Amino acid sequence: MYEHLETAANPAGLKRVVVDPVSRVEGHGKVTLLLDAENRVQQARLHIVEFRGFEKFIQGRPYWELPVLVQRLCGICPVSHHLAAAKAIDQLVGIDPADLPPAADKLRRLLHFGQVLQSHALHFFYLSSPDLLFGFDSEIGKRSVVAVLADYPDIGLQGVKLRKYGQEVIRMVSGKRVHGTGAIPGGMNKALSREERDYLLQDIGQIVDWAQAAVALIKRVHGADRAFNDAFATIRSNYLSLVKADGALELYHGGIRAKNADGATLFDHYDYCAYPELIREEVRSWTYMKFPYLTALGKADGWYRVGPLARINNCDFIDTPLAEAARVEFKQQLADQGLVHSTLAFHWARMIELLHCAESIQALLHDPDLLSGELVAQGSKRYEGIGVIEAPRGTLFHHYQIDDNDIVTKANLIVSTTSNNTGMNESVRQVAAAYLSGRELTEPLLNQLEVAIRAYDPCLSCATHAVGKMPLQVELVDAAGQVVDRLTRHGNGEFARGDAG
Amino acid sequence: MSAKIKIATTSLAGCFGCHMSFLDIDERITELAEVVEFDRSPLTDIEHCGPCDIGLIEGGVCNSENVHVLREFRKNCKTLVAVGACAINGGLPALRNFVSVEECLLEAYRDGIGIDNPQIPSDPELPLLLDKVHPIHEIVKVDYFMPGCPPSADVFWTFLSALIAGREPKLPYELVHYD
Ligand code: SF4
Numbered sequence: 001m002y003e004h005l006e007t008a009a010n011p012a013g014l015k016r017v018v019v020d021p022v023s024r025v026e027g028h029g030k031v032t033l034l035l036d037a038e039n040r041v042q043q044a045r046l047h048i049v050e051f052r053g054f055e056k057f058i059q060g061r062p063y064w065e066l067p068v069l070v071q072r073l074c075g076i077c078p079v080s081h082h083l084a085a086a087k088a089i090d091q092l093v094g095i096d097p098a099d100l101p102p103a104a105d106k107l108r109r110l111l112h113f114g115q116v117l118q119s120h121a122l123h124f125f126y127l128s129s130p131d132l133l134f135g136f137d138s139e140i141g142k143r144s145v146v147a148v149l150a151d152y153p154d155i156g157l158q159g160v161k162l163r164k165y166g167q168e169v170i171r172m173v174s175g176k177r178v179h180g181t182g183a184i185p186g187g188m189n190k191a192l193s194r195e196e197r198d199y200l201l202q203d204i205g206q207i208v209d210w211a212q213a214a215v216a217l218i219k220r221v222h223g224a225d226r227a228f229n230d231a232f233a234t235i236r237s238n239y240l241s242l243v244k245a246d247g248a249l250e251l252y253h254g255g256i257r258a259k260n261a262d263g264a265t266l267f268d269h270y271d272y273c274a275y276p277e278l279i280r281e282e283v284r285s286w287t288y289m290k291f292p293y294l295t296a297l298g299k300a301d302g303w304y305r306v307g308p309l310a311r312i313n314n315c316d317f318i319d320t321p322l323a324e325a326a327r328v329e330f331k332q333q334l335a336d337q338g339l340v341h342s343t344l345a346f347h348w349a350r351m352i353e354l355l356h357c358a359e360s361i362q363a364l365l366h367d368p369d370l371l372s373g374e375l376v377a378q379g380s381k382r383y384e385g386i387g388v389i390e391a392p393r394g395t396l397f398h399h400y401q402i403d404d405n406d407i408v409t410k411a412n413l414i415v416s417t418t419s420n421n422t423g424m425n426e427s428v429r430q431v432a433a434a435y436l437s438g439r440e441l442t443e444p445l446l447n448q449l450e451v452a453i454r455a456y457d458p459c460l461s462c463a464t465h466a467v468g469k470m471p472l473q474v475e476l477v478d479a480a481g482q483v484v485d486r487l488t489r490h491g492n493g494e495f496a497r498g499d500a501g
Numbered sequence: 502m503s504a505k506i507k508i509a510t511t512s513l514a515g516c517f518g519c520h521m522s523f524l525d526i527d528e529r530i531t532e533l534a535e536v537v538e539f540d541r542s543p544l545t546d547i548e549h550c551g552p553c554d555i556g557l558i559e560g561g562v563c564n565s566e567n568v569h570v571l572r573e574f575r576k577n578c579k580t581l582v583a584v585g586a587c588a589i590n591g592g593l594p595a596l597r598n599f600v601s602v603e604e605c606l607l608e609a610y611r612d613g614i615g616i617d618n619p620q621i622p623s624d625p626e627l628p629l630l631l632d633k634v635h636p637i638h639e640i641v642k643v644d645y646f647m648p649g650c651p652p653s654a655d656v657f658w659t660f661l662s663a664l665i666a667g668r669e670p671k672l673p674y675e676l677v678h679y680d
Binding site for chain 1: 515516517518519520521522524525527528530531534539544545546547548592593594596597599600614615616617618619626650651654
């Protein structure tokens with residue numbers, strides 16, 4: 001739709017405007033615009049500028065370290081990486097998801113609902129609410145959670161406490177709020193004690209109420225200027241997510257469903273272990289983040305979006321009553337024909353999921369399975385494991401192979417934010433074309449680009465993990481800042497030292 | 502307003518977990534906001550830090566941009582704090598130091614699963630990668646080290662309360678033990 005703005009026809013002589021770093025997102029990224037003499041936007045790109053190399057350096061480690069190692073990909077959704085890796089290592093010990101003991105399955109689900117609840121609260125209240133409450137081009141001093149806490153103390157504090165509750169759920173199950181341990185091959189390492197359960201039960205009623213208030217808040221905000229909010233950064237796309245066997249919204253385990261922009265189903269209940277046939281990832285020269293697409297539809301048409309909006313668009317219903325009522329209303333209000341494509345509707349969908357998590361935690365806390373029962377299942381060794389989960393930001397793939405000595409020999413990760421790469425770039429270009437082109441670009445105006453990116457809740461921390469996104473040059477800088485050595489890869493794949501390229 | 506202590510924070514090659522742990526002070530953030538003003542931080546929209554009292558750095562140094570950001574922090578912050586294992590000793594991302602970058606690149610681009618259009622991103626907008634992940638004290642002088650992966654919210658609270666009150670921070674044993 002806005003592909004023509006990915007690469008300017010004649011970049012020479014264009015003026016460069018940069019937003020660096022993109023703020024109030026988790027991680028490192030920047031946006032560049034190239035403008036002509038009349039300030040018309042000729043090119044707009046979101047660059048992901050960091051690389052960490054997980055897929056390579058976890059090779060050579062024993063597989064049982066994976067859930068603890070890979071959660072260091074991300075401190076915002078560590079539990080999602082922990083559990084995606086756990087699902088993969090279950091397979092390495094010969095356990096399929098259906099064979100997991102009920103207590104272990106439910107503890108993992110509880111852990112994950114805590115994760116999604118805290119992450120959604122973090123994103124909405126700490127990172128995005130300043131835009132939504134003060135306006136997209138408000139003064140810089142207003143654009144932080146501290147200003148929200150000062151001007152809207154009730155809303156701000158509810159957000160702080162919602163996130164706190166999610167973190168406490170995680171702490172009770174895994175021992176630590178960030179980077180706890182819980183999942184082990186074939187199960188979990190401990191049950192929930194009665195005291196821990198009772199501690200979490202105390203506040204859950206309040207949390208459900210506040211989650212409902214959050215849905216009401218975003219509905220009000222979105223409704224305040226419907227026409228603008230429906231159109232801002234909006235693009236038509238395919239959507240991909242897991243769904244339960246009965247078509248319900250699913251965050252922990254299910255089959256893959258994909259729909260096209262018209263709402264027609266492309267795949268349903270697709271077995272995620274066959275994901276290498278379903279998805280390919282394209283590399284482009286100007287960003288470290290790859291561009292995944294559905295193989296069957298090809299590069300140009302196969303890109304898709306994941307995350308709360310994809311999940312709410314894809315599912316047939318939600319199996320908790322308050323969130324289901326919120327979903328029905330969301331569809332009534334926003335889906336005139338078929339799917340909701342409004343990018344800002346991600347926020348609304350996210351709050352519906354926040355409510356679903358609160359209700360699901362409440363239901364699970366009343367489940368006696370959490371307190372006792374078999375926690376680990378045993379099977380016989382396999383050499384390949386694939387774990388997929390719905391992380392807060394969307395479908396997350398972990399894939400590992402091991403050798404006879406149980407050592408990891410191959411790893412592939414497709415993190416949620418990577419799947420939204422084309423979507424975020426298209427949204428950035430839509431905003432650049434529709435709202436910024438031909439204007440004098442002031443700092444508050446440029447915030448609109450970030451508002452578009454923020455709607456996706458990108459976790460650039462997750463997205464910068466992979467080895468498949470390396471730059472052309474490698475520079476060795478000594479402590480005094482001097483470039484000591486430089487490695488350049490040429491187009492033919494050969495490397496040269498000391499060549500600035 | 503101007504009497505407030507100014508704090509800047511950033512994440513270099515880290516996972517954001519240290520920032521998350523900082524936010525785990527929960528409601529105490531309102532108390533903190535009464536005495537502290539945030540400068541550059543992932544929580545604000547300030548892109549470059551100005552003169553600050555305290556700079557908190559999460560993550561090690563893995564590319565040229567990290568070096569620039571770290572130097573900017575050192576120049577502007579009276580007290581610079583290395584927060585968490587990654588900033589202190591490279592942490593988990595420094596596992597990459599055991600693999601040659603060259604090997605790493607070649608393997609990734611030849612053998613990655615499902616990769617289309619294999620090529621190595623090569624754009625002037627992308628910062629150059631260092632051959633190793635470095636702890637921040639190898640690049641700049643560090644005033645304090647706050648250990649943990651991540652340090653707990655109570656470590657942040659105890660540490661910052663002391664600094665803000667002008668005391669030398671002391672962490673009791675319970676806050677620095679490892680799990
Ligand atoms: S020390 Fe741990 S929590 Fe902090 S950035 Fe590093 S991996 Fe993340």
